[in-house]
Amino acid sequence: MKxxxxxxxxxxxxxxxxxxxxxxxxxxxxxxxxxxxxxxTSILLTISGSIxxxxxxxAYMRENDLPSWSSITTFLRLSLVIAFYSTLAxxxxxxxxxxxxxxxxxxxxxxxxxxxxxxxxxxxx
Numbered sequence: 001m002k003x004x005x006x007x008x009x010x011x012x013x014x015x016x017x018x019x020x021x022x023x024x025x026x027x028x029x030x031x032x033x034x035x036x037x038x039x040x041t042s043i044l045l046t047i048s049g050s051i052x053x054x055x056x057x058x059a060y061m062r063e064n065d066l067p068s069w070s071s072i073t074t075f076l077r078l079s080l081v082i083a084f085y086s087t088l089a090x091x092x093x094x095x096x097x098x099x100x101x102x103x104x105x106x107x108x109x110x111x112x113x114x115x116x117x118x119x120x121x122x123x124x125x
Contacts, residue, residue: 003066014049017042048083085110
């Protein structure tokens with residue numbers, strides 16, 4: 001897949017997720033299980049896509065060219081880890097479990113996840 005088509009796919013998926021998020025937020029009561037799954041999935045995809053596109057924009061502005069494929073996979077990996085743990089923190093806050101100790105455990109597990117994924121992706125290359 002070419003870099004431009006991959007970026008377009010991420011952009012389209014982010015817009016679709018944002019539209020789904022706003023639609024669920026303003027038109028339904030998110031208390032059914034299927035609505036909650038769609039709600040948190042759309043939050044995850046929206047946060048992940050937004051972080052990825054912002055990181056890509058800043059890299060493009062710095063280099064005046066599209067980043068390499070390895071940089072793009074790094075951006076995607078980081079955005080997915082950040083979005084996953086942010087969404088998990090939002091969910092834990094909604095069920096009133098989030099505390100300082102839980103936040104510290106989430107931060108530690110996010111760093112651990114990033115290190116493991118970085119090692120795995122570096123072995124694949």
